[in-house]
Amino acid sequence: MIKLNWTYHLGRLLLWMLLALLLGLWAGHWLLVPSIFLAGYVAWQLFNGFRLHRWLQSWDTEPPESIGMWAEIFEGIASLQKLNRKRSRQYQQVIDDFTGMTDAFPDATLVIDRHDIINWFNDSAVRLLDLKAPADRGQTVTNLIRDPAFSDWLAVQDKLTSTLDITCPGDDNIILQLSAVHFGKDQRMLILRNVTDVRNLERMRRDLVANVSHELRTPLTVMLGYLEVLKSQPEEASGEAI
Template sequence: MLNPWASEIRRLVTFVVLTLFAGLLTGQLLVTALIATLAYLCWHLTHLVGLERWLRKGGSAMPPIGDGVWGELYYHIYRMRQRNRKSKRRLANVINRFKESTSALPDAAVVLHATGEIEWFNDAAAHYLGLSAPNDIGQRLINLMRHPSFAKYLQQKDFSDSLEISSPVDDMMMLEINIVPYGGKNQNLLIARDITRIKKLENMRKDFVANVSHELRTPLTVLSGSLESLADADDSETLATWRRSLGHMQQHNMRMLSIVDDLLMISQLETADNKSDHYPVSLSAMLSTIYDEATVLSAGAHEIKLDIAPALWLMGDEKELHSAFFNLVANAIRYSPAGGLILMTCQQREEGLYFCVKDNGIGIAPHHIQRLTERFYRVDAGRSRASGGTGLGLAIVKHVLDRHGAKLDITSQVESGSEFCCYFPVDSICEPER
């Protein structure tokens, strides 16, 4: 395109020459020059008004028709607005993709200004941190998360290490907070991960190591003491000492063997394939056997009853189911006083099949119930060991039920008794093999 200013200068020179010629011809040079100047200004004013109206309407339509410098001006403004629209669309797509990707993240993400104001956050941040859009946009995060450790972490400006705190919306939820520079010097990106399960596993591992060490140390101490007694015994008292010591050693040896057997079974349950050995199991026959075993274990100290619907069959592993059901019954016997009632119930409903063990024993406080299926977790450590339990029974029950797609429900009241119910889905119920 030709230089618009050269064209405009030629236009102006031509206009001046014609004005001078007309003024000399009429003898009114000053009046002619004034009229010509007003006409020139009106021409520019007309284009200026057209430009203002076009821009006020958004400038998205084709620009007004103009020649000279105005035509060039319309063209460049139109091209610039077209480029801006394309840039805005590209930027909007980038922002939308960023929002979609961060919204899909399982971790909470919060964009912070250098002074701590919230600029943006994803859906997970609302769930983990209790943030609410759009009310909390522009608010200082330190005012919304009033945790002393977090306030200190945010103010110290040293984010090389992560911070672990409880969630402001749920004290039981543990969060790992990381802050990294984002978008330049004036922004930071806060990432909060839910590490509740990891912390729980860490605590369970610590408890497991401590408990298994304690569980094995007591029998080993008894064995060691008995051996020392035998070594120091005089000939006259050797026979009596042997008898007493052998009884203690045999008792605690059996206890250690039970612990090892239960640990091995849990290991097998964790590593074996689900439903690898499932086949129709007669619950009537199995529970009749468990009833006989429970009667022997109780030694007549409890009243044991069995209420089972006839011809109930369940698809599963008979050995695993027997272990889980017997553990529930054995626990009821161990923690029920002499003369207590223990009721085993197995019935079929529309939603599936259930097996329950109910007793009127010592009961369990509510804050213990959630942890009962952890390995070696004991409500009363001294009473549990005295009763002969290994502390692994309910852990085995949980693993067996998980492998059979079933759930364990526990209800209890202190000094009134407990009820442990196993719920199996409808598709676990089957017909006997023919």
């Protein structure tokens, strides 16, 4: 914030006005001399205002040289600009670090607003969902992931938290697991994880259990049949049969 010693500058102005008035009285033109001084003062202010405007419109980092109050204004604005540039670099570094971190995620990540508009997505989303930056930013996510189950799942995520498996829009052989995280003001982060290998292992486990159960069921059924027959025979006959 620019702080000016207004009392000091106002005192200087009044002193110059008094000197101009005294000079006018001495010269016999008590009104003309102060008027010329005021006209010059206004012209000086307009000139410095024009310089300030031109400087702010340019990319020049060095402030114009001046004296008095305007020197303090120029130096104060230059200090604020320097501080803002430093903060901008710091904020940009934070953004770059965050972007690099999220781009390293193997999971596709999208940020959408309450209207399901895509605000941001990482590189994994580009690979898995075939998104294009920046063209697909600002698009409705349901227009890019055209799956009725996804639309129904997304509509109820404000009330409950659950996961959903869908096929990858660009490859039917890839299975993606969807989850949503709420953050900020009416924003959601959609995380899509490639669970194809996990689902394939689960399917193989189910198939293995089903096959083993089928293979064991037949001999067990035969053995149970023999046991039922033996139980129905008299004890002596059962002993001979064994």
